[in-house]
Amino acid sequence: MPARNDAALAFLKTRRSRQAKLFTYPVPSRDELTEILTAATRVPDHGKLEPWRLQVIEGAAFARLADLAEARALELGGDAEMAAKGRGQYDLGKLAVVVISSPKSAPKIPLAEQVASAAALCFGIVNAAEAAGWGACWLTGWPAHDATFAARAFGCMDGETVAGIVHIATPPADGPDRPRPDLSRLVTWVDA
Template sequence: MPDRNRPVLDFLATRRSTPPKLLTAPAPDRAELTELLTLAARVPDHGMLTPWRFLVLDAAALRHLGAEIARIGAAEGLESERVAKAGAIYATSPLAVAVICAPKASEKAPEIEQSLSAGAVCLELLHAAHAAGWSAGWVTGWAAHDRRFLPALLDLAETESIAGLIHIGTGPIPADRPRPDVAALTSWRRE
């Protein structure tokens, strides 16, 4: 029987995300965030391609993005309530890390594996932030995937996309929410 790391298991069993609208300053400083990013980079990465990169957004950059989402949405004639909700994600958070999926040409690692590696970076960054005592939430929204909005505002290459926006700061730990029924979602196959 393997040795169980009870503190890590307890951490994973009790981890909670904090919505960006509840996050306030302070946020990690550059040295603290560098440590978190270093931990987040320890993910499965078939072929060691590093098919992702980080873009750190401070409070001013986040407010700018929110204002630009509102401006572009109005110019495009999109539903104002939808646009306002998308921009509100950036209204109070003191810091966010955009994890940019940047797939590389590879015969060994299909693009889907590279995208999943970028998603794993998002989760590892969330775990690292929580383990370091920060509150954090992974909230991305439709504007991150609409090429007219965040991909254009953040100057992403045509082959790049936003895997996730991890907001980090100080905030409450929300009450637990209902979790999936794992037994109902699991099948077992034996041959």
């Protein structure tokens, strides 16, 4: 029988989603964040392509991104609500890791698997940050899915997209847990 890691299972079963808007300082140091990213980058990556890249956002970069999001909302003819939603996570950000899906030309590695690797990396960052004692929240928001904003804000080139933005900082005290999925409704067992 394989060896169990009960501590890891307990962590995964009890981890909580926390709202980034409730995060406070301090944030991880560069060394602490490097440890988190080192753990998180152990994701499925068929062919060792590393079909993603990362940007760490801190300090004044948040104000720049908030302004870019607001400007883009206005360019698109959006209203004040769209602009406010676009600015939101950047106005309140403390430290964030932007995961950019950057697929490579690899005929044997399907595009879907490369994009999934970037998504797995987002969740790996959330888990590694929380395991290190920090709060982590995977957000994206409409601006990150807008190609023009993504190019201006994060230097995304053709074929690149923002897989997620993971905010990391000091978490609030735990509140009530959210409802968990009812596996009896979602899992089908197939044995033939």
